[in-house]
Amino acid sequence: MGRLLSAFIAAILFVSLILFAATHGWYGLSLKNEVRPLEAITLAVNLLIALFLQRFFTTKINDLRAEKNVLIDASKEMIRLLIELSERTTTQVQQASIDEQSAFAIISGFRRLANAITDLEESINMSHLRSVKRSLPALRSEFFALKAVATSLLRNSGHFLKERSLRGAFFVFGVGLDQAGLSWRVNFTAPRTLIIRLRL
Amino acid sequence: VRKKMAISLSIARDFSPTPGPRTRREGDFSGEQFLDELLKPKFIQARDSNESLVVDFDGAVGYATSFLEAAFGGLARNYEPHLVLKTLKLVCTDEPSIVDEVRHYIEDAKSKRMTQRA
Numbered sequence: 001m002g003r004l005l006s007a008f009i010a011a012i013l014f015v016s017l018i019l020f021a022a023t024h025g026w027y028g029l030s031l032k033n034e035v036r037p038l039e040a041i042t043l044a045v046n047l048l049i050a051l052f053l054q055r056f057f058t059t060k061i062n063d064l065r066a067e068k069n070v071l072i073d074a075s076k077e078m079i080r081l082l083i084e085l086s087e088r089t090t091t092q093v094q095q096a097s098i099d100e101q102s103a104f105a106i107i108s109g110f111r112r113l114a115n116a117i118t119d120l121e122e123s124i125n126m127s128h129l130r131s132v133k134r135s136l137p138a139l140r141s142e143f144f145a146l147k148a149v150a151t152s153l154l155r156n157s158g159h160f161l162k163e164r165s166l167r168g169a170f171f172v173f174g175v176g177l178d179q180a181g182l183s184w185r186v187n188f189t190a191p192r193t194l195i196i197r198l199r200l
Numbered sequence: 201v202r203k204k205m206a207i208s209l210s211i212a213r214d215f216s217p218t219p220g221p222r223t224r225r226e227g228d229f230s231g232e233q234f235l236d237e238l239l240k241p242k243f244i245q246a247r248d249s250n251e252s253l254v255v256d257f258d259g260a261v262g263y264a265t266s267f268l269e270a271a272f273g274g275l276a277r278n279y280e281p282h283l284v285l286k287t288l289k290l291v292c293t294d295e296p297s298i299v300d301e302v303r304h305y306i307e308d309a310k311s312k313r314m315t316q317r318a
Contacts, residue, residue, distance in 0.1 A: 104218060107262035114297045144265070144301055151264035 067127050074123045078116040085109040089150050110147050117143055206252040206289065209242050212259030222266035231270025239271055240278070246287050247279075257292035257299075268298075269305045276309035 022029040089106055092098050098106075121136050211219060215238055216229040223232045239255075246253035257263065276284045284306055292298040 100218075104261045107264055111262040111295045114295050118297055140297070140300070141304075144304065148265035148269075151266060 064128075070123050071120075071127060071129075074116070074120040078113070078120050081109065081113045081116050085113055085150075107151060110151065114143065114147075205249075206254045207242055207246045207249075208254045208256065209238060210256040210259065212256075214238060217259060218261050219263055219267045221264060222270040226266075231267040231274065234267070235271045235274045239275055243275060243279070243284070243287060247283065252289045253287050254289045254291060257290070258294045260294075262295070263298060265301075268302055272302045273305040273309040276306040281306055281309055 018029070019031065021027055022031040085106070088102075088109055092102055092106070117140065121140070124133055124136065211234070215234050218229060219231070219234065220227045220229040222230060224230050242253055245251075272284075272288075285303065288306075290299045290302055
């Protein structure tokens with residue numbers, strides 16, 4: 001803003017100096033006080049076009065910014081829930097059995113994650129991200145696969161969650177996110193840590 | 201024109217707010233139990249009277265994949281999947297994607313039936 005103001009003041013000073021010099025006939029400059037209607041109309045039209053373009057681009061930039069903010073919020077919420085769920089489920093992998101409360105916490109975690117994905121899908125569908133829209137069904141089916149692995153053995157006797165299948169399912173889901181073009185980098189460094197970095 | 205009536209079935213109200221695993225052996229309120237005790241009888245009733253069966257998923261804690269697959273995939277393995285899809289009206293505002301998920305299990309049961317026949 002400060003730079004723009006300085007440039008504007010400099011331009012005004014430069015034009016004033018030129019006019020002053022022309023009025024006094026300095027440096028061979030002269031000023032002709034004549035108004036040509038056609039040129040005046042052309043100038044007015046040019047000014048109107050410039051103003052219109054300025055308003056158009058300002059509105060468009062604001063819309064894109066707002067759209068991006070909505071997408072970032074929806075993505076962050078989804079990632080937060082995914083991390084929470086990953087931590088909750090991977091903790092249970094080590095247990096000999098899962099109590100009912102933990103099982104329901106995991107199931108309701110999947111419900112919140114499913115709803116967060118629905119919100120993200122709706123945001124993406126309303127946005128300009130056409131290529132991402134095409135990847136959404138695949139992402140949803142990977143979510144179902146992840147849920148199937150994590151919940152299908154919740155109340156079985158013996159081993160409740162198979163660590164390898166769960167890690168594999170989280171990995172596949174992460175790859176799905178990446179393939180959806182959402183610019184997420186998913187890194188599985190250890191069974192209990194799921195690091196997802198948002199690059200939007 | 202006679203208006204088509206509907207039979208309603210709320211899983212949380214009529215069965216349990218905490219639906220469980222796939223089979224009875226695995227725990228209480230299983231998908232298998234839900235299929236045998238509620239879903240199948242209500243489905244037959246709806247089919248025979250040419251009515252819709254509105255299944256309401258709201259109000260429960262959540263649904264494991266195994267419960268949904270055992271109940272709805274199981275129904276589609278017992279009856280014609282297209283008839284199941286036509287008769288059931290699935291409702292879920294708590295988790296709207298459940299509807300797609302259940303439809304997927306019914307469709308999947310359909311493809312499994314076709315594979316078995318082949």
